[in-house]
Each structure stands twice: as C-alpha cells, then as structure tokens.
Amino acid sequence: MDPLFPALDAARGEALRFGDRSLTYPELASTARSLALRLRDAGRVAVWATPSLETAVGVVAALLAGVPAVPLNPKSGDSELTHILRDSAPSLVLAEPGAQLPPALAALDRHDVDVDVRQDGGDHPVGPPGEPGPESPALIVYTSGTTGPPKGAVLPRRAIAATLDALEDAWQWSGDDVLVHGLPLFHVHGLILGTLGPLRRGGSVRHLGRFGTEGVTRELGSGATMLFGVPTMYHRIAEALPDDPELAKALAGARLLVSGSAALPVHDHERIAAATGRRVIERYGMTETLMNTSVRADGEPRAGAVGVPLPGVELRLVDEAGEEVAADDPEAVGEIQVRGPNLFTEYLNRPDATAGAFAPGGWFRTGDMALRDPDGYVRIVGRKATDLIKSGGFKIGAGEIENALLEHEGVREAAVTGEPDPDLGERIVAWVVPADADVPPSAAELADHVAARLAPHKRPRVVRYLASLPRNDMGKIMKRSLAGS
Structure with missing residues (x-):
C-alpha cells in the first residue's frame, strides 16, 4: 500500500506544535526515523500517551518501523494498566523524558523519546523493505471497558488510511489546513484524526496541551483553519461566547469546526451558530470502526445529525430480529451496523468477542441506535444497552x-x-x-x-x-x- 505519511519528505513547513515547542517536517522525518531504527525488532511498543511532541513522534516512529503501537492513558489505574500490558505484551514503553511512570510499567524497558534530534540530511533505512502490507497492525487501542476489562482493538494500516482519506474527501482537508485541538492522544479522535490526519495531508497540528478557550482564540486567530473537540469543549465555548467577542471572531474565521466522540447538544449548536455565524459539524465513529459518517464540508450542517456515510462505508439500521429497517421510515429506530475498509481486524486475544461483534455478511454491530432522515442523514439516539x-x-x-x-x-x-x-x-x-x-x-x-x-x-x-x-x-x-x- 502507499505510505501512511506521503508528505513526510515533501512538506517543508511546521508539522507539530505543542505549546511553544514544534517540529518542522524535515525535523519530524529525521527524529522519527532515528527512533524507528531502534524499534524495528521491538515486536509491540507501548506509548505513554501524554499530550506532547514525544507521544506524536513515538507513534510516527513505530508506524515507520512497522511496529504496532499501544497508546496508554496516563490517567489509567494500576489494575487497568496491568491488564492492558499483560494482554498486549509490549517489549518496551516510549515516554517523554522526565515523565513519572506508574509501578505497573516498572518491568518494561523504558525508551525516552528525544525530539532534539534535528535534520541531518542522512538517509534512514527503516524497518522491513517497503511499506508494510495493508492488513499489518498499526495501533492497538483499548476500549473503555464499560462492560468488562478493556479490549484491544487491532487497527490495521488499511483502516487508518481509509478513514483519513475518506475525511479528506468529506471535509476538503488539505495540506493547507492547520488543525487545533486539545484532545488526549490515547484515543482515536485525538491521535488518529487529530495528529496522524494532518500529517498524512502534509498540514500542521497545534495541540493546546490543555483545552481552554484562550488557546482556541489564540490559535484560530493566528492562522489555524480547523478545530476538533468533544461536546464538553464546545459547551465551554458556548458558555464563554457571550462575554468573549475575540473568541467569537476567531471561531467565525475557522474553515471547519468539528465535534465528535459523543452527541453535541442541539442547544450548544444553536448558541455557537448564533454568536459566530458558523455551525459545528458532527461525525460518528468508534474505536473499532474509526469514522463511519460525517456532515460534509459542502453539505448541510444539521444540529443533532452526524451526516451521511463516508466514502467506502456501508451503513444500515437493523431491528431486534436483525432485519434491515426500511430506509424511507424516518421514525424507525434501529441499531447501526457498518462494514468497509475502516474496520478493525480483531480484538486482541479475544476470538469469541471478535466473532460476536459481527453479524452475517461482515457487518459490525456498533450497539448504537439511530434514526435516518429521508436524505440519508443519520441521527444517533443512544446506545442499545443504555439509551x-x-x-x-x-x-x-x-x-x-x-x-x-x-x-x-x-x-x-x-x-x-x-x-x-x-x-x-x-x-x-x-x-x-x-x-x-x-x-x-x-x-x-x-x-x-x-x-x-x-x-x-x-x-x-x-x-x-x-x-x-x-x-x-x-x-x-x-x-x-x-x-x-
């Protein structure tokens, strides 16, 4: 398959910025390839996923080396971390220098990520000859574990490329875009969409470190074009807008405001639109499926809707008997099932759970319940188990x-x-x-x-x-x- 980062050697501008620290594309290429040389035979690597340059470089290096990376939530407790480490069996952990790691990680070799390596002009032959195959595991991302111990969703390179390229189409995403977000990097939203997405396009990421409306105003007011957030972030923005004209001006100048990971309340949609003249668009995805639907940049933003299926994604609604709900019935609630190149390969070490996650025909059972408008827009009404x-x-x-x-x-x-x-x-x-x-x-x-x-x-x-x-x-x-x- 094509490289995950075709712009790594072509782009020249800023690739990553975390606070006042940044790397250009040449610096990222040199730094990540230097680390990748050390990871080629590592098997799997854990990444202590703090919101830092080191996390981004560590994940890129693992992907260049063809080594699956396991992002770890720094807020996880020892029991959860112990389960994830036993299940994924990484050979080492990548971390930013000075980060204090918990006792659960004590048995792993620690490699501090050095982002001070600068472009040296040398060639770095990395990993296996050529790009790893499309089904090669890229990331193992653990689910939230609401119904038992967290399960490791194995995400192949094919799924990452398919989702990011589908969003390129839906959002008219290009190398000219500068993305702002303050999302954690152990989750697909902040890591794959928010960090790997711009790097695949040849654009730039500005991570706020810790979300705040001041940072949003600063970055969108100084050249950034896109903002990714979750509903709690947009709720804080909506609350701040009446007393912050500079924030309203910055949001009004953005090309795209995107919310995901949960439904954005209609009330916050309307407050932001009234204050800025811009509507937040929503997308819908899961750890196991990456992105399934989105409101398109050239489509109609519709509060309460997550848009239409992305290119390459098939989506249907089914009733309790597993029969497909009629597409022309906007009042019929059904479970969302999807299939396409965006799906995960398996739950690590859980063949029974993997088999149970799919309906006949390769349809993944999302567990999310939805309505569908006559024009194909999907409206999620909650989880099958709780909503x-x-x-x-x-x-x-x-x-x-x-x-x-x-x-x-x-x-x-x-x-x-x-x-x-x-x-x-x-x-x-x-x-x-x-x-x-x-x-x-x-x-x-x-x-x-x-x-x-x-x-x-x-x-x-x-x-x-x-x-x-x-x-x-x-x-x-x-x-x-x-x-x-």
Whole structure:
C-alpha cells in the first residue's frame, strides 16, 4: 500500500506544535526515523500517551518501523494498566523524558523519546523493505471497558488510511489546513484524526496541551483553519461566547469546526451558530470502526445529525430480529451496523468477542441506535444497552429527550435513562443539573416541556437532580454510573 505519511519528505513547513515547542517536517522525518531504527525488532511498543511532541513522534516512529503501537492513558489505574500490558505484551514503553511512570510499567524497558534530534540530511533505512502490507497492525487501542476489562482493538494500516482519506474527501482537508485541538492522544479522535490526519495531508497540528478557550482564540486567530473537540469543549465555548467577542471572531474565521466522540447538544449548536455565524459539524465513529459518517464540508450542517456515510462505508439500521429497517421510515429506530475498509481486524486475544461483534455478511454491530432522515442523514439516539428505552410499547431514544431538556432555560446538563416499571415496562428517568441549584425546574415543568416538544409518551416520569454528571476522559456521560446510583 502507499505510505501512511506521503508528505513526510515533501512538506517543508511546521508539522507539530505543542505549546511553544514544534517540529518542522524535515525535523519530524529525521527524529522519527532515528527512533524507528531502534524499534524495528521491538515486536509491540507501548506509548505513554501524554499530550506532547514525544507521544506524536513515538507513534510516527513505530508506524515507520512497522511496529504496532499501544497508546496508554496516563490517567489509567494500576489494575487497568496491568491488564492492558499483560494482554498486549509490549517489549518496551516510549515516554517523554522526565515523565513519572506508574509501578505497573516498572518491568518494561523504558525508551525516552528525544525530539532534539534535528535534520541531518542522512538517509534512514527503516524497518522491513517497503511499506508494510495493508492488513499489518498499526495501533492497538483499548476500549473503555464499560462492560468488562478493556479490549484491544487491532487497527490495521488499511483502516487508518481509509478513514483519513475518506475525511479528506468529506471535509476538503488539505495540506493547507492547520488543525487545533486539545484532545488526549490515547484515543482515536485525538491521535488518529487529530495528529496522524494532518500529517498524512502534509498540514500542521497545534495541540493546546490543555483545552481552554484562550488557546482556541489564540490559535484560530493566528492562522489555524480547523478545530476538533468533544461536546464538553464546545459547551465551554458556548458558555464563554457571550462575554468573549475575540473568541467569537476567531471561531467565525475557522474553515471547519468539528465535534465528535459523543452527541453535541442541539442547544450548544444553536448558541455557537448564533454568536459566530458558523455551525459545528458532527461525525460518528468508534474505536473499532474509526469514522463511519460525517456532515460534509459542502453539505448541510444539521444540529443533532452526524451526516451521511463516508466514502467506502456501508451503513444500515437493523431491528431486534436483525432485519434491515426500511430506509424511507424516518421514525424507525434501529441499531447501526457498518462494514468497509475502516474496520478493525480483531480484538486482541479475544476470538469469541471478535466473532460476536459481527453479524452475517461482515457487518459490525456498533450497539448504537439511530434514526435516518429521508436524505440519508443519520441521527444517533443512544446506545442499545443504555439509551434505548422501551416504555408503554414505544421504543424511545434517550438522545432526543436529552436535547429537549437542554432547551429548557433551567437545565444546564441532562442525561436520560430507563428503569423498570411494572406498568410501562420501563419508565423514563431524567438526570438534571439545574442552571440554578437553588431554584431547579420542577419535575412536572420538565415533563410538560418534553411532551410539548416531542410527544407525551416521551416525557420523563422521574427527575433526579445532580450537581454534575459523571463523565469519562472524552467527555462521555457514564450512564452506567447513574443507573447504579
């Protein structure tokens, strides 16, 4: 297959910037190839994925060497890290100099990544002759482990190239783009899309280190063209916009604002659009599938929708019997199943889990429930396990109720789950963070609000008030924690 980074030797400008530290393309090529020489026979390598130049260089070097990289979340506890290390069996760990590694990593050889190696003009023959094959493992990324120990999704080089090239088409992504993000680098959003994506195009990455609206204003106001974020980041942006005209100006000048990893509430969509004249577009993907759908840069941004299938991706909705839902029924909720070159190869050491993840015909069962508009736009309403509520004979997606609740001026955050009910089967439960904790909206008021916007059978029967919603590192609400509280 073609190289993952065809621009590595052709581009001359800035490739990576983390804070005040940066590498040009010639410097990245020299630095990464120097490290790749040391990794050629390493088997698998773990990467202590701090938001740093060293993490980006380490992953690029592993890919140049044809060695699978295992990104590690620096916030993981010892038990989770121990499981991942036993499962993936890396031979060494790459880290930035000075990083303090936990005891779980003590048995691994440590290689500090030196980003001070500069272009020396020499040739660096790296790894196996030629580019590794398209099915060669590139990354092993561990899932969140919400239903058991984390599983290692083996992502081949083919999947990375297919997703990034499909997004090039959908987003009109080019080497002229400068991307800003503050996402973690142990996840496919921040690492593959946010770091490897620009490098495949020959563009530039400016990582904020730690997300803040000041950094967004600074970078978008000084030449950056794209912003990647998760809903919690865009929520903070929406909250800050009324008092920050410079932020509004910077966002208005961006070519593309992209949100992913969870649904962006419609209320935040509308607030950002009203203040900046720009609409955030959403895309939909998973660790196992990389990217499946997106609103196109030349398409219609539609709040609450994740766009249409990307080039090369087949997508269908199926009912509980596994039968395909009619494409012309916009009210029919079904599970999303996908197939295409963007899919993972397997769960490492888990043949049973791998087999169970696929339906006949090679369709991957995402577990996400969705509606589909007549023009093909997909609207995700929640997870099959936690967000599909069967109440009074109706199948109800939690996501649309959450969006309706967030339109109420007295609601700051909201999540919706179901719980057993002897009459309805399941009753709808709203978990609400009030805008004013001293004067929260009443349960009856919220029920009437939802019923007026959606339908009476979709109103919450129970409202529980919280100071905050439990979220993971990517900003996703941890609904299993709510259901157990």
